[in-house]
Amino acid sequence: MSYTTLVSSSVLADHLRDPGWRVFDCRHQLSEPAAGRRAYAHAHLPGAFFLHLDQDLSGPMNGRNGRHPLPDPRLLADKLGAAGVAMDTQVVAYDDAGGAFASRLWWLLRWLGHDRVAVLDGGIDRWRAEGRPLVTDIPNSPPVVLEVDLRDVLTSSDAVLDSLGQGGFCLIDARSPDRFRGENETLDPVGGHIPGARNRFFRDNLDADGCFRPAGELRREFLALLAGCSPAQAVMSCGSGVTACHNLLAMEVAGLPGARLYAGSWSEWCSDPARPVACQAPAV
CATH class of the missing domain: 3.40.250.10 (Rhodanese-like domain)
Structure with a gap:
């Protein structure tokens, strides 16, 4: 089964060891950009990789293109591929802000042409409240190539x-x-x-x-x-x-x-x- 909008904590828990799934921690604070990485180092979902809003999910600012310009699609695809994301991988993104930052990764993957991406409903807060496991170890994965098929979903x-x-x-x-x-x-x-x-x-x-x-x-x-x-x-x-x-x-x-x-x-x-x-x- 493919998840393309939301996924529940119970479903994700059942797939934590599924080699066809990848989880990404997208926690961030606009007022303190290092906070998300610190929170990830303290505790995160098993198998979750970390993506930083400014460094991974955005491109360089030039003063005219906003505070979070879109990243270069090939560079983003390479980062995701390094974490084992291929076109048939089910991706789950989460944060601690009701999906405010996880939804950015959700949209970016769809922009790249990848539909099998969902946001963890309730995020890490719901996961923790249900007593589900958290870890500190950093995952690794054999790299793969994530193909890019950009969609026309933007307005200038x-x-x-x-x-x-x-x-x-x-x-x-x-x-x-x-x-x-x-x-x-x-x-x-x-x-x-x-x-x-x-x-x-x-x-x-x-x-x-x-x-x-x-x-x-x-x-x-x-x-x-x-x-x-x-x-x-x-x-x-x-x-x-x-x-x-x-x-x-x-x-x-x-x-x-x-x-x-x-x-x-x-x-x-x-x-x-x-x-x-x-x-x-x-x-x-």
């Missing part, structure tokens, strides 16, 4: 700019409501959002236990947010193209595939003062 800043006022896109911003309104902005030099964007805080996809809410609930809420637009018209953004992937995953869970990612997101958009900025939530 120019395309977003050209769409303003035209109704071609339904732009959905995954940041918290206060940052969306332009308040309490601590990560980017400019507060606000792209004109016409709608706000869907990624944490609204989760229940009180940090697991994804039922598919039916997510579907109703995203359809209301789309307000007649098709999922294929949806473009997901956030601060830097990371938590936008959480909304993309939630839409897949909800049975609403086809949305695209604006990878540069707000941090790229606001780097050009010629691009317009809004600070009030639009009516939907």
Whole structure:
């Protein structure tokens, strides 16, 4: 069986020794980039490899391409291949933030053309709460070649700019409501959002236990947010193209595939003062 959105802790526990599965720890803190690696060294799921958001799941910044530009696809595929990920490997990503960072790896693998990737629902917190094993040893794996077949699932800043006022896109911003309104902005030099964007805080996809809410609930809420637009018209953004992937995953869970990612997101958009900025939530 293939898992392409979420996987439960019980299912993963049954496959920890499965040679066709690979697990990746994606824990990260934006305010303290070394925290995820320290947490991994302290304890992680058996067999889990570590991937760093800045160093592995992002590319170099140039001041105009946002805080977490997409990595070079071949370099990313080589890192995954070094951990034993081939096209038929089932990949599971986890973090301790409700999937906020694990969903980035989920989306990146799908971008590379690899469908057998899922996020561990509830992450390491649920795993630990259930009394499941944690280890400190570092895994290794014979390297393999992961083929790359890039998919057309991205939208550029120019395309977003050209769409303003035209109704071609339904732009959905995954940041918290206060940052969306332009308040309490601590990560980017400019507060606000792209004109016409709608706000869907990624944490609204989760229940009180940090697991994804039922598919039916997510579907109703995203359809209301789309307000007649098709999922294929949806473009997901956030601060830097990371938590936008959480909304993309939630839409897949909800049975609403086809949305695209604006990878540069707000941090790229606001780097050009010629691009317009809004600070009030639009009516939907």
